Amino acid sequence: MAADRAKSDMEFLGGRRLRRPRATAWSRAMVRETHLSSADLIWPMFVIEGHNERTGIKTMPGVERLSVDLAVEAAKAARNAGIPALALFPNTPDHLRSEGGDEAFNPDNLMCRALTAIKSAVPEIGLIADVALDEYSSDGQDGLVLDGQILNDETISVMVQSALVQAKAGADIIAPSDMMDGRVFAIRQALDQNGFEHVQIMSYAAKYASCYYGPFREAVGTGERLKGDKRTYQMDYANSDEAMREIAQDLDEGADSIMVKPGLPYLDIVRRARVNFNVPIYAYQVSGEYAMIEFASAAGSFDRQAAMIESLYAFKRAGCNGVLTYFALEAARLLNE
Numbered sequence: 001m002a003a004d005r006a007k008s009d010m011e012f013l014g015g016r017r018l019r020r021p022r023a024t025a026w027s028r029a030m031v032r033e034t035h036l037s038s039a040d041l042i043w044p045m046f047v048i049e050g051h052n053e054r055t056g057i058k059t060m061p062g063v064e065r066l067s068v069d070l071a072v073e074a075a076k077a078a079r080n081a082g083i084p085a086l087a088l089f090p091n092t093p094d095h096l097r098s099e100g101g102d103e104a105f106n107p108d109n110l111m112c113r114a115l116t117a118i119k120s121a122v123p124e125i126g127l128i129a130d131v132a133l134d135e136y137s138s139d140g141q142d143g144l145v146l147d148g149q150i151l152n153d154e155t156i157s158v159m160v161q162s163a164l165v166q167a168k169a170g171a172d173i174i175a176p177s178d179m180m181d182g183r184v185f186a187i188r189q190a191l192d193q194n195g196f197e198h199v200q201i202m203s204y205a206a207k208y209a210s211c212y213y214g215p216f217r218e219a220v221g222t223g224e225r226l227k228g229d230k231r232t233y234q235m236d237y238a239n240s241d242e243a244m245r246e247i248a249q250d251l252d253e254g255a256d257s258i259m260v261k262p263g264l265p266y267l268d269i270v271r272r273a274r275v276n277f278n279v280p281i282y283a284y285q286v287s288g289e290y291a292m293i294e295f296a297s298a299a300g301s302f303d304r305q306a307a308m309i310e311s312l313y314a315f316k317r318a319g320c321n322g323v324l325t326y327f328a329l330e331a332a333r334l335l336n337e
């Protein structure tokens with residue numbers, strides 16, 4: 001009786017059963033729409049002074065700052081795991097931070113030494129150099145500050161100098177993460193005029209003023225310094241149309257690829273970008289997103305590796321060509337198994 005009843009209840013399906021292809025592993029593999037591999041993963045790495053030094057970061061357990069020699073070893077591991085590129089961020093020693101952020105264009109700064117050392121030891125891996133003043137300035141803002149205002153055009157001239165020393169040191173991709181207007185054009189011109197036409201620009205085009213950057217600021221040592229916030233240059237998280245204008249502008253200015261940041265909470269922006277722009281699109285699974293997965297799994301809320309891989313698939317499904325993620329090495333190794 002119950003079986004007859006169930007049968008008539010299901011007549012409306014007319015044989016359309018969406019569960020059918022999900023029934024076995026081979027069938028799920030066959031109909032899978034999105035694929036994730038180590039080639040999709042870009043590994044952000046924090047560098048410090050010293051030799052054979054590694055220091056922990058309280059708010060992002062499992063991630064360490066590495067001295068240049070250890071960063072070289074990590075780069076070899078990344079290459080062996082099939083990771084195409086690293087994104088480097090320096091933790092500049094306190095005494096070298098200044099109001100003008102001059103250390104940003106010191107050709108012998110920590111960032112440049114890391115770029116040169118990795119490029120010569122591991123030439124097969126791409127090197128992405130972050131350009132912004134927060135890692136070098138005494139107040140943790142991404143631009144020059146005058147009377148509490150972030151100066152746009154003056155900041156750009158410092159960034160251009162910074163990009164040039166990075167390109168000379170071996171950067172393959174310059175990644176301006178500051179959100180000043182016009183910096184992509186200025187950097188492109190300067191690169192071209194100095195024999196670096198082959199160096200790419202990956203623009204942090206749609207970068208939001210986000211609390212999810214908290215652990216990163218501990219990692220690069222800007223957290224305590226930062227007074228106020230970054231809302232006069234990073235985007236308002238209530239906006240989406242504006243992100244399309246930011247991306248269009250950076251592409252007009254000569255960006256080779258663009259980034260959306262943060263990642264998971266902003267996949268709607270990635271999707272819109274994918275529909276509107278036929279260019280390589282990356283997203284940054286930022287430090288706070290990493291921390292959420294680490295702390296929640298440590299508390300027993302879910303399986304750590306399952307959460308890691310599921311989150312990375314979500315980026316690909318939304319339309320990313322790749323993801324900057326602190327999980328890169330571990331995820332790449334898992335995916336290679």
Ligand SMILES: NCc1[nH]cc(CCC(=O)O)c1CC(=O)O
Nearest residue numbers: 132134177212213216286287288
């Ligand atoms: N130029 C700064 C920069 N570059 C990358 C991040 C954040 C990355 C992360 O949280 O993992 C930030 C922080 C900020 O804008 O304050």
Ligand SMILES: [Mg+2]
Nearest residue numbers: 179180181246
């Ligand atoms: Mg912009």
